[in-house]
Amino acid sequence: MSxxxxxxxxxxxxxxxxxxxxxxxxxxxxxxxTFFNQVVLRALSGVSxxxxxxxxxxxxxxxGSGKSTCARMLARVYKPTRGTISxxxxxxxxxxxxxxxxxxxxxxxxxxxxxxxLNPTQTIGYHLERPLRLHRPELSGKAVREEMLALxxxxxxxxxxxxxxxxxxELSGGQRQRVAIARALSVQPVVLLADEPTSMLDxxxxxxxxxxxxxxxxxxxxxxxxxxxxxxxxxxxAEDTAVLYAGHLVEQGPSEEITxxxxxxxTQLLIEAVPNPARKISTxxxxxxxxxxxxxxxxxxxxxxxxxxxxxxxxxEVMPAPVSVGPAHMVRCHHI
Amino acid sequence: MSSDRVLLxxxxxxxxxxxxxxIARAVNGIDFDIREGEAFGLAGESGCxxxxxxxxxxxxxxLPGLVSGGSVRFQGEEVLSFEKxxxxxxxxxxxxxxxxxxxxxxxxxxxxxxxxxDVIETHNPExxxxxxxxxxxxxxxxxxxPPQRLDDYPHQFSxxxxxxxxxxxxxxxxxRLIIMDEPTTALDVVVQRDIIEQIVELKSRLGxxxxxxxxxxxxxxxxxxxxxxxxSGELVEVAxxTSILxxxxxxxTRALGSSxxxxxxxxxxLEGIAGSPPDLRALPKGCRFSPRCPHAMAVCGxxxxxxxxxxxxxxxxxxxxxx
Numbered sequence: 001m002s003x004x005x006x007x008x009x010x011x012x013x014x015x016x017x018x019x020x021x022x023x024x025x026x027x028x029x030x031x032x033x034t035f036f037n038q039v040v041l042r043a044l045s046g047v048s049x050x051x052x053x054x055x056x057x058x059x060x061x062x063x064g065s066g067k068s069t070c071a072r073m074l075a076r077v078y079k080p081t082r083g084t085i086s087x088x089x090x091x092x093x094x095x096x097x098x099x100x101x102x103x104x105x106x107x108x109x110x111x112x113x114x115x116x117x118l119n120p121t122q123t124i125g126y127h128l129e130r131p132l133r134l135h136r137p138e139l140s141g142k143a144v145r146e147e148m149l150a151l152x153x154x155x156x157x158x159x160x161x162x163x164x165x166x167x168x169x170e171l172s173g174g175q176r177q178r179v180a181i182a183r184a185l186s187v188q189p190v191v192l193l194a195d196e197p198t199s200m201l202d203x204x205x206x207x208x209x210x211x212x213x214x215x216x217x218x219x220x221x222x223x224x225x226x227x228x229x230x231x232x233x234x235x236x237x238a239e240d241t242a243v244l245y246a247g248h249l250v251e252q253g254p255s256e257e258i259t260x261x262x263x264x265x266x267t268q269l270l271i272e273a274v275p276n277p278a279r280k281i282s283t284x285x286x287x288x289x290x291x292x293x294x295x296x297x298x299x300x301x302x303x304x305x306x307x308x309x310x311x312x313x314x315x316x317e318v319m320p321a322p323v324s325v326g327p328a329h330m331v332r333c334h335h336i
Numbered sequence: 337m338s339s340d341r342v343l344l345x346x347x348x349x350x351x352x353x354x355x356x357x358x359i360a361r362a363v364n365g366i367d368f369d370i371r372e373g374e375a376f377g378l379a380g381e382s383g384c385x386x387x388x389x390x391x392x393x394x395x396x397x398x399l400p401g402l403v404s405g406g407s408v409r410f411q412g413e414e415v416l417s418f419e420k421x422x423x424x425x426x427x428x429x430x431x432x433x434x435x436x437x438x439x440x441x442x443x444x445x446x447x448x449x450x451x452x453x454d455v456i457e458t459h460n461p462e463x464x465x466x467x468x469x470x471x472x473x474x475x476x477x478x479x480x481x482p483p484q485r486l487d488d489y490p491h492q493f494s495x496x497x498x499x500x501x502x503x504x505x506x507x508x509x510x511x512r513l514i515i516m517d518e519p520t521t522a523l524d525v526v527v528q529r530d531i532i533e534q535i536v537e538l539k540s541r542l543g544x545x546x547x548x549x550x551x552x553x554x555x556x557x558x559x560x561x562x563x564x565x566x567x568s569g570e571l572v573e574v575a576x577x578t579s580i581l582x583x584x585x586x587x588x589t590r591a592l593g594s595s596x597x598x599x600x601x602x603x604x605x606l607e608g609i610a611g612s613p614p615d616l617r618a619l620p621k622g623c624r625f626s627p628r629c630p631h632a633m634a635v636c637g638x639x640x641x642x643x644x645x646x647x648x649x650x651x652x653x654x655x656x657x658x659x
Contacts, residue, residue, distance in 0.1 A: 207608035236597035
């Protein structure tokens with residue numbers, strides 16, 4: 001699905017300034033086979049998306065659906081096999097040297113595991129000082145210290161001077177994630193990629209982290225990509241939600257629309273699986289979880305056929321085109 | 337589904353963690369019952385003592401943990417005074433365990449068949465190897481895994497299947513109580529839904545009780561009959577699952593309930609619970625929740641409220657506001 005097709009359905013943010021555009025991106029990983037007969041996993045198939053300033057797009061889907069691959073590609077860890085990624089109009093895949101370094105400071109990531117993303121042998125001050133010295137050489141020693149204190153204060157680690165000397169093991173998971181956010185903000189990014197930033201945190205601190213990300217998004221007009229399998233937090237933090245299945249975008253729209261009027265059978269399955277205290281579990285079981293199909297360069301049709309209740313012959317042959325099913329709401333299914 | 341007959345009776349259970357020069361009381365004299373066929377949930381933040389309670393019930397507490405007081409009666413017998421042989425029968429035959437991380441609960445270098453059969457043969461030597469294998473096949477069918485895969489190694493299964501295998505092992509001896517400590521936390525929502533529905537179905541078929549521990553209050557309310565909410569080593573509320581949702585009595589229960597963004601309605605900002613739980617070595621005076629409580633009064637900082645039954649709400653709660 002190209003960006004133009006996606007735009008035609010209207011399921012794309014128009015307010016705000018476009019920062020990143022991803023157009024018809026495929027990402028292949030070679031799994032094995034021989035030189036002439038390679039087995040190629042297609043982790044993303046024709047994914048198009050747009051990140052605009054001051055707004056968040058949530059990418060939801062099960063493990064293995066390609067969410068993290070998407071973020072890594074935007075962080076330029078991988079280059080797309082096909083398709084283009086542009087950053088403020090420039091082709092990201094052509095960046096190298098100094099331009100790439102600047103791109104990497106403009107696009108910052110916050111990872112899932114706050115225990116693994118901080119160096120246990122270094123102080124919190126060190127984690128903030130290094131990016132400041134590397135990416136903002138214009139700052140004097142005194143200005144660096146002031147900036148570090150301001151960042152810690154901004155992410156709610158107060159009194160800030162106390163935290164500079166501490167090491168990661170002295171902080172709780174939520175506090176560590178705040179340090180990771182402060183570090184990402186230190187280089188004044190325009191894009192924030194948050195890969196499951198709250199899934200390893202305790203329930204009571206999740207909201208605090210999401211609220212902090214929300215404040216940063218609005219105050220600094222960050223374009224945010226929020227990756228999660230928790231559709232309720234996606235709805236809470238992100239204005240728009242895109243649903244990914246086996247590397248294909250299958251539904252996209254405003255988060256309220258997606259959670260309250262899901263159209264694709266996969267989105268419906270995801271929503272139905274979310275714990276809902278307002279009902280009791282049925283004992284007439286229908287088994288829903290099936291492995292996501294291994295999508296290769298040769299695969300055809302809709303990837304959801306193996307689990308879809310509406311499947312017909314056409315589904316096995318052709319991947320449906322995006323259709324508009326409401327204001328800014330698109331879905332890819334033959335049976336809408 | 338649950339009857340009124342009590343299966344497990346916990347009274348004044350106290351567990352300490354002993355340090356070099358300090359003692360942290362992780363569980364401070366809690367009382368609750370688990371009835372036959374009932375799913376009882378323990379909810380609370382990390383570090384509130386829910387897993388410590390679970391370990392104490394199965395007599396799995398190890399130093400520096402120490403069960404320093406109280407009683408745990410299983411069908412009338414005092415579990416805390418079981419000697420070795422009685423304990424061996426109690427563990428797994430009467431009470432079994434499903435842990436959070438199925439990745440770590442199975443031995444990666446041994447086929448899963450041996451791991452199931454090991455349990456069966458140890459407790460039922462009269463079955464022999466053939467009988468144990470037949471039982472293992474039966475257990476695989478029960479949790480919906482093709483028995484042809486019995487001799488596979490753990491890494492050949494997905495996370496959800498591994499958790500099913502752990503459930504099969506827990507069910508192998510037909511226990512009366514299964515303690516499930518965050519059984520689905522590491523799994524995807526869709527897989528979680530499958531496994532929870534399977535547990536509900538097996539529970540209604542086989543009639544065992546469940547002690548269910550999770551931090552996901554939504555899932556707990558959906559699954560459990562009754563729920564105990566723990567805060568800093570104490571039970572602050574025990575009530576039917578539906579009351580926890582619709583009529584929470586304790587301010588902590590209410591705060592915990594509003595920490596989850598809803599799936600419907602307008603997108604509003606939620607505040608959750610400000611602050612963090614107290615350090616067990618430096619507890620506040622009076623009610624342990626009072627420093628974080630939006631409704632704290634003078635008395636809350638002085639005396640600790642006791643867990644009392646409020647018949648009009650069908651719930652037990654420990655809060656001065658209710659008096």
